[in-house]
Amino acid sequence: MQANKADIVFGFVLIAAASVLFWESLKIAARFAGRFTPFYYTPGFVPLLISATLIVLGVVLIVLKRGAFRGSWRPRATIRELLAARGLWATVLIGSYVLLLPRLHFVAATAAFLFVMTMVFNPRHVLVSALVTVIATFGIYFVFARIFIISLP
Amino acid sequence: MHQVLDALTFFGRELIHMLSLPLLLASGVSVLAGIIVGALPGLTATLAVSLLVGITYSFDTTLALVILIGIYVGGVYGGSQTAILLNIPGTPASAASAIEGNLLARRGLAGQAIGIATLSSFVGTLFGALMLLVASPLLGSIALRFGSWEYFLLAVFGVMICGSLAAGNPIKGWIGGFMGLMFAMIGMDAMQGFARFTFGQFQLNGGISLIPAMIGLFAIPEIIDSLTRKERPAVIRKVISVLPRWSSFKRHLPTTFRSGIIGTAIGIVPGAGEDIAAWVSYANAKRFSKAPELYGTGCEEGLVASEVANNTCIGGALVPLLTLAIPGGSVSAVILGALFIHNVRPGPLLFTEQPEFFYQIVAMLVIAAVFMLFGGLAAARILPHVLQVPVGVLMPVITVLCVVGAFAVSSRIFDVYLMFAFGLLGYFLKRFGYTPAPIVLGLILGPMADENLRRALYLSDGSLMPLLTRPISLILTSVILVTVLGSLAQLMRRPRRDGSRREVSAETP
Structure with missing residues (x-):
């Protein structure tokens, strides 16, 4: 039942987002349509069709799950499930790593990320985490930057 | 007959061309890596292939594809090792193998089970390659008559089969497909050079880069999910005598052939993947078995059926991918992206513009199958140790590889x-x-949908009649309608079935 309610919320979010895109597409199509450019040849035509279809699919999703309107919804349970503690930690740490990359050197940012991640998700010993960090960081750096000559962030 | 001989000649030539040390080395290493990735629960062939698309971006096309095909073949097979040793399928494709494989392992026949699974996967991959060699040129010759309307309909068909890519609910598959189409609209329009939906971000002018999107969609959720799961299962570590016996293989020849046909057919159908092939083949083998009562007690025949089918599916999935640019499953969707990135345009023109490329793919499959046979048997002794690597160590390293892969593109x-x-x-x-x-x-x-629909409508003065007057268009329109109606019928049947199940459970004390 909770999953069905989450589907309904998703359906509404989808309709809202698709409506914005529909409006934007309509503006593009109207801007280009004219005497020599038929409406169906404008850059807004296909996005208009796609966003309209997404609105219809959102409505269908809500209609199919309409039974879930009955009964109480526990949004906290859904949000708690979405952001399970370990999952939330993983997401925050990966996000921080991605944001740190342009500010620090690849080796420094990667080493910091690997050390913290292994400490959080495999809390055995600081030395084990440090060893994994050093081997993986320099291993990846050596293989990609030196052997494959791939530029790193 | 003449065409088949020509195909075999081309194939032989490309096979010899592929027998160079760097390519063989790349194939061997990638198959082994695929086996390890496939064996690790939580890591799938799709994840590995999508990750490597980014890393192999700057490689020569042939080398990059040898690696991707190797990972694909190894990844689909690798799942069977964990299915047998842990009773946890490394990939969904080997879920059916866990039933009989793990029961054999518990009876002290882990080595024999791995041997049978490896040989079956090898035969399955070769069977799939043969089917790819025979079926693709036939389908390709039909597709040569395609115009703008047909290409547009093909793109629509591709999105409509998304209904079957989403397990259980076709609406969710279509929402995903149309969301993807909408993402594809971001950036400079190819016909009139207008930047759509960039919202002032100049980096989006070139559109959404496929590789970062693919890595993000496939790898990051897997990584977070794996880190969320706490428990690790116990591994059967004693593996002896993995070499399969000829007599055992000969006994299962009819099952092997039947499963090969099932695997190919399911692989060709877009949206149905290796996991479905394995289950259908397993159920089919049980139905035709002389001793169906042995199923569920550690039956070799059941293991053969599922392993042959899931690996044959690889060749089957490549048939629509190479001839129509429509992937048969999620891994082939990623491989399709890789082909585009390497400037290879799969589709009807592939057989006239780059025929050698098609035969190279078949040769890559055959070489990967050989490496899988030897690598799989060798890995049976190493894998129990690899499986001990904690997820908390493995996943952070994979995250770094994802970042490297996404960045490497541009x-x-x-x-x-x-x-x-x-x-x-x-x-x-x-x-x-x-x-x-x-x-x-x-x-x-x-x-493909955007450009071809607008061009087709322009050429027909906005008329939709060509959908009904052009023979191939008419066939494609009918197929799309059947696909949509079939998925809707499945959706309508589901609540009724759920309802009856509820009634039964309500009656049960």
């Missing part, structure tokens, strides 16, 4: 942000019951 940090954004999207969508494959498929097919 050396832009924006692509890394894009990968993370798509990763978050993929994670939340997965929680809501959506799979990433339809989004990737929509992202790939978007430009």
Whole structure:
């Protein structure tokens, strides 16, 4: 039942987002349509069709799950499930790593990320985490930057 | 007959061409890596292939594809090792193998089970390659008559089969497919050069980069999910005598052939993947078995059926991928992206413009199958130790590889942000019951649908009649309608079935 309610919320979010895109597409199509450019040849035509279809699919999703309107919804349970503690930690740490990359050197940012991640998700010993960090960081750096000559962030 | 002989000659020539040390080395290493990835629960062939698309971006096309095909073949097979040793399928494709394989292992026949699974997977991959060699040119010759309307309909068909890519609910598959199409609309329009939906971000002028989006959608949710799961299962470590016996193989020849046909047919159908092939083949083998009562007690025949079918599916899935540019499953959707990135345009013209490329793919499959046979047997002794690596160590390293793969495409940090954004999207969508494959498929097919629909309408003065007057268009329109109606019928039947199940459970004390 909770999953069905989450589907309904998703359906509404989808309709809202698709409506914005529909409006934007309509503006593009109207801007280009004219005497020599038929409406169906404008850059807004296909996005208009796609966003309209997404609105219809959102409505269908809500209609199919309409039974879930009955009964109480526990949004906290859904949000708690979405952001399970370990999952939330993983997401925050990966996000921080991605944001740190342009500010620090690849080796420094990667080493910091690997050390913290292994400490959080495999809390055995600081030395084990440090060893994994050093081997993986320099291993990846050596293989990609030196052997494959791939530029790193 | 003449065509078949020609095909075999071309294939032989490309096979010899592929027998160079760097390519063989790349194939061997990637198959072994695929086996390890496939064996690790939580890591799938799709994840490995999508990760490597970014890393192999700067490689020579042949080398890059040898690696991707190797990972694909090894990944599909590798799952069987964990299915046998842990009773946890490394990939969904080997879920059916866990039933009989693990029971054999518990009876002290782990080595024999791995031997049978490896030989069956080898035969299955070769069977799939043969089917690819025979079926693709036939389908390709029909597709040569395609015009703008047909290409547009093909793109629509690709999105419509997304209904079957989403397990259980076709609406969710279509939402994913259309979301992918919408993402594909971002950036400079190819016909009139107008930047659509960039919202002032100049980095989006070139559109959404496929590789960062693919890595994000497939890898990041898997990584977060694996880190969320705490428990690790016990591994059967004693593996002796993995070499399969000829007599045992000979006994299962009819099952092997039947499973090969099932695997190919299911592989060709877009949206149905290796996991479905394995289950259908397993059920079919049980139905035709002389001793169906042995199923569920550690039956070799059941293991053969599922392993032959899931590996034959690889060749089957490549048939629509190479001839129509429509992937048969999520891994082939990623491989389709890789082909586009390497400037290979799969589709009807492939057989006239780059015929050698097609035979190279078949040769890559055959070589990967050989490496899988030897690598699989060798890995049976190493894998129990690899499986001890904690997820908390493995996943952070894979995250770094994802970042490297996303960045390597065009050396832009924006692509890394894009990968993370798509990763978050993929994670939340997965929680809501959506799979990433339809989004990737929509992202790939978007430009094809956009350009061809507008061109086709322009040429027909806005008339939709060519949909009914052009024979191939009419067939494709009918197929799309059947696909949509079939999925809707399945959707309508489901609540009724759920309802009856509820009634039964309510009656049960």
